[in-house]
Amino acid sequence: MFESLKKKFSRTSDKLEEELIEEAQEENNLEEESGKKFSFFSFGRKDKKEEEDSKSDVAKIPQEVESIQETDTSDDETSDDKDEKSGFWSFGKKSSDNKEEPQEEESAEEIQEEEEPKKSHFWSRNKDNDSSEENDEDEEPSGMFSFITAKTISEKHLEDILWELEMGLLEGDVAMEVASAVVDSVKDDLVGRKIKRSNDITEYTYNALRNAVAEIIDIPGKSMTEMIEAKKAQGEPLVVMFVGINGTGKTTTIGKLANYYLKKGYTPVIAAADTFRAGAIEQVNYHADKVGVKLIKHQKGSDPAAVAFDAVEHAKAQGKELVLIDTAGRMQTNTNLMDEMKKIKRVAKPDLVVFVGDALTGNDATQQASKFNEAIDLDGVILTKADADSKGGASLSIGYVIKKPILFLGMGQGYDDIKEYDADWMLNQLFSESGEEVNINEA
Template sequence: EPKKSGFWSRNKEEDTEESEEADEKTEEKKSRFWSRNKDNDSSEENDEEEEPSGMFSFITAKTISEKHLEDILWELEMGLLEGDVAMEVASAVVDSVKDDLVGRKIKRSNDITEYTYNALRNAVAEIIDIPGKSMTEMIEAKKAQGEPLVVMFVGINGTGKTTTIGKLANYYLKKGYTPVIAAADTFRAGAIEQVNYHADKVGVKLIKHQKGSDPAAVAFDAVEHAKAQGKELVLIDTAGRMQTNTNLMDEMKKIKRVAKPDLVVFVGDALTGNDATQQASKFNEAIDLDGVILTKADADSKGGASLSIGYVIKKPILFLGMGQGYDDIKEYDADWMLNQLFSESGEEVNINEA
């Protein structure tokens, strides 16, 4: 079965069958949030004079009021929450849709479907587009100053943080830069071995100390190495014990104080949805994040993390992990993400398309 993509295309096949049975000439199906009411809409339009009731019965009034939208906005909010969208984000989307629709004049029942779709798309577009400089732009700016860009990566174990560092090293090697990786997760010997594996695979220098050594010292040495060798990018791997661990947060603060990173980037698993957003919030409160990278974005059919995380912490998404290979990473593009969230094609995502 073809891979389903898009935030609300999960029930596409079922919705399509219902729409075709109800009316073969129904306009192109939009989000599942309102496609489930399409049959009711058609019957209500036909029976308006006899019994003007139901979700879209207000079409006789020609003007949309807040009262008329109660049912559809409730369903929209429930659908967002089911998709692992954070509560405050779901509320923001619903409020935006309501503000966009209330007071609009309509001529036919189908107008409400089109207006609601457009209002929702506009609301989501605003939420996922958090302004910020790209990492590539920042590398160039630091290079002009004769300094490397220092990036510190944080996040809990199991989110793909170390693999993401390997992907970014490969990404910027292919762009003509020379990265160096710091194995500053000295809490586990396995973590040093893992980052060493990725550094060897992509062909970049790894700065490492023994297990149990000071993580901040490793990060400092990597920065000094990059400056001495004229390398443009330092990628600092860090420990990822639970985000509520006070010692871990103190360790992150020390690394940040010693290495003085230009960017502190949270790496989160898109498949964990609201959990990733909560983790990012914890790290942001402790050490002040500058951006986010979401892994496994290619497998996320709900879209909750991509829709919520930037809005909640007010920091931009920088990259998306799109698969297992070193080339499977792309710089975040809000327009591309918007199209993915509203996609109903069910086709495989082409990660090379911006």
């Protein structure tokens, strides 16, 4: 998921590192440092690993005496970790194969011959290291530098980099106001930061981007499950009305939600209030039969509001906890159909009006949600096909733009392929290494 956004975030870190190191090189303010260079995503894994280790340490407090002794020994060993610094332009070479006979008497001419080609390929320093000794899973060999005098990140360093980030976000179907909010937050976070080591650049950029995105995607709101429980305590069903345009997976999502809450011990009922589209009643009837829930339906062309009303009355009479109202897909620009949708809302009095959007349509889904929100006042969003979304524009933008929470994500074709939205899980998806899956239970 979201491979495009991940690459843009990682590239922002790389570009800032290039900018600062090249400037320090011109100022003779740079030296190679012993140690390992952390990449953007390996830093994220390392950060999470340290957090888990910290929790583990807290659990071991009863054995603190032995632990302290072991830690002291470990610290002593770490102090011996400093290797002799090599010449600046030798950073692209691994020294492990040449430790036996260090060359001490190279002429100035030979050194000069090595310098020139290295200068023309400054950023290729790690490209020829594939045959070197096996690296740590989370670290890259060498390529770590320190600044003799600490560098301070200024607006000048970030101007081109953040412009490139903003353009990249817009190309990834992120809404304009969201892209601007991310860029402004990153700028505020980074300007004035003092950098001593190249790994600091990765750390600060990673944290700045992660904090910016965390603010964007975490829209407060109650979960549907919490609302069902609250209504159940009042002896009433939770009534949910689904809206959106044709083809976004609205009816299939209703089937998934019916299945989801059946497995949680609730009894849903579905209202076939899409009475206009040919085959719509048969389609929702198919899903209701598949998951095993009651369907309330009238004849094709009948009043959709009457179908929704009957479903609510049935749920109240039978003590069912959840009513899922399927409505006709309509374009947000169709005034007559939007008026019909408002009538259903007046009659059925839903507790939640939920927009169902296709994540793959990116900015279109955000614009559609905005129009529906203006017309009928949405309470939340469900995004379908999120598992196939490489760009991530809709997932990042839609809740922030309409100021309403994402409730669920569709994650596949099966009835079980739906999950309640969790901002922490989403953040980990956006900042995990490309191809690495993050389990929702671990987020």
